[in-house]
Amino acid sequence: MILNKEYTHRYTLTAAQCNAQGELAPAQLVQHIIEVATEHADELGVGFERLARDGNLWVLSRIAIEMDRYPRLFEEYALTTWIEGYNRHFSERNFAVTGPGGEVLGYARTIWVAINMESRRPADLSSIEYIRETVSPRECPMAKQGKIRAIDPPQIVHDYRFRVSDIDVNRHVNSARYVELILNQMDLADYDECMLRRFEIEYRREAHYDDTVEVCSAMGPDGLVTAIMLGDEAVCLSRAVMLPR
């Protein structure tokens, strides 16, 4: 068993992958974060396969991203991940995004919760206690995620019905797709003028195929707060801070 405390995945931003600003789209960054977390967990022997043996699975609970700038078209970049904290119920996993020559472009923090597949209740991870040894002292110089409170009434509301292309292998809505729906609450001109400096999302419950949600946003003192509502329940809550370019 390899117990590397850090794991790095290198990418090059191709034209087909970049957004209207010629940069890595934030939702694609979220997709990478999930991919790299999965790869490192697999390497440590605590991936989905290992948890499934005990009838458990990892659920992504929170992501916070803080970027100085996003990788640009044709640029090489990398995501490096490490575990900051770990206990019987959840793990805190951080990321550094670096550009050419190791320039730091930004950081991300994630929280993963292990649950039992059947009961959907918190799992007990004491059978993979050795994961504690892989906790790294490396610092993540961005603020931890704060509590997000939906703003009532919202100022921007769009309906969306989940279709085939939104569903992942677990038959839930893809985690990155929620990020797209949230960031689509702003206009193309907003992204031309500003960059997404900080983004936080808290996943509360799963949405499924054919569910119709209301994406509800309002500008608050700490940025644009969005709740994706399925009836009276929030599927996820987020906060986005934009900074002039």
Place this chain on the structure above:
Amino acid sequence: MILNKEYTHRYTLTAAQCNAQGELAPAQLVQHIIEVATEHADELGVGFERLARDGNLWVLSRIAIEMDRYPRLFEEYALTTWIEGYNRHFSERNFAVTGPGGEVLGYARTIWVAINMESRRPADLSSIEYIRETVSPRECPMAKQGKIRAIDPPQIVHDYRFRVSDIDVNRHVNSARYVELILNQMDLADYDECMLRRFEIEYRREAHYDDTVEVCSAMGPDGLVTAIMLGDEAVCLSRAVMLPR
């Protein structure tokens, strides 16, 4: 200058990339096709950069895909591309999709047209005449794309307004996004029961941010025919043939 007649890009299907059926999503395959075509053209010195020097650019005009099966979760697969035909105005580029051990999973045909950036009229590619030498005799054992005629009146109609996440670096709607909108005309249960055996798309004109289109489908004798309409004009036309699994 390397003039390799074939170019191969290898992939592994990660959980984050696969669809509800645990397979490579057809729209993701289209994204790969565009990526691999771009990489090979760049290697041959006839990529977007070279064409831009003459004020021209490549526009993807048609794609046809025919699959025996799609790559599955965790499977290694590859796309190999070659040029079948080339003249002053357009090029025909084919693809083979292979799985572990070189098993052929399917094929694709594409047609790329060079246009002048300013006039939007067909470009003259005689300045890159040497590309003829890279035409490969390799056969592509799938039928060429036929003419697609929209069926009037349509049986399934959905409106869609293009948002920030749908726009690519050229400020047009992403070519793969149209494929998602078209395939979203069918239900999740359809894809559980059937696979997309053959898919053809003809791109007619560009849609832009904030355009609202009508996605109009009808079942015809040769499969599900879809037109994405922007007012009275078709943005693209497609035909999809499903086969029971």
